Amino acid sequence: GAGVSQTPSNKVTEKGKYVELRCDPISGHTALYWYRQSLGQGPEFLIYFQGTGAADDSGLPNDRFFAVRPEGSVSTLKIQRTERGDSAVYLCASSSLGGGPSTDTQYFGPGTRLTVL
């Protein structure tokens, strides 16, 4: 595709439920990033993939959050036992160079707005 796509665009769930958020990066981009953006704040780094492996998952807030990228393209962010504090926009970005978030130009997707009731 022409850009990074994310599905769903909106997700409303109940406290305690499990959710999966999908990111489809720009074709050929080896690096993929997940961020979380709360209202009025800048994006907060969650995890960075280089190919299939998580190169840096230090931003994941706790073990309820997990992300995979099994074939080095599409990635899924999984959140177990959702809490109201998980409500935010989850952004995905991809880049082509593979130098990591400190050097690469990142192209962001439209985000998934998650609301936990």
Place this chain on the structure above:
Amino acid sequence: GQQVMQIPQYQHVQEGEDFTTYCNSSTTLSNIQWYKQRPGGHPVFLIQLVKSGEVKKQKRLTFQFGEAKKNSSLHITATQTTDVGTYFCAGVSSNTGKLIFGQGTTLQVKP
């Protein structure tokens, strides 16, 4: 931990006026990136500054990286309504290599 602070949080200007947002880090940065996010949109990469004292221009936008590599600024000359949005700086820590976003400056331009 490392913090990246931006001021002001909000700025309302009349079309044609200039606008500046400032970004300050608690630690030395290896580089700094700037992004623009339109209302309801996603962050779009604008530029990256790497060198101490670096100045880059994109049409009416001027980006500066401080000599000590702990601060940066974005200046817009003669704002237009198309400049509306939130401008984020994102600093890369020299120590950790992590990209930390500031909280953004939201610009409103009155026609």
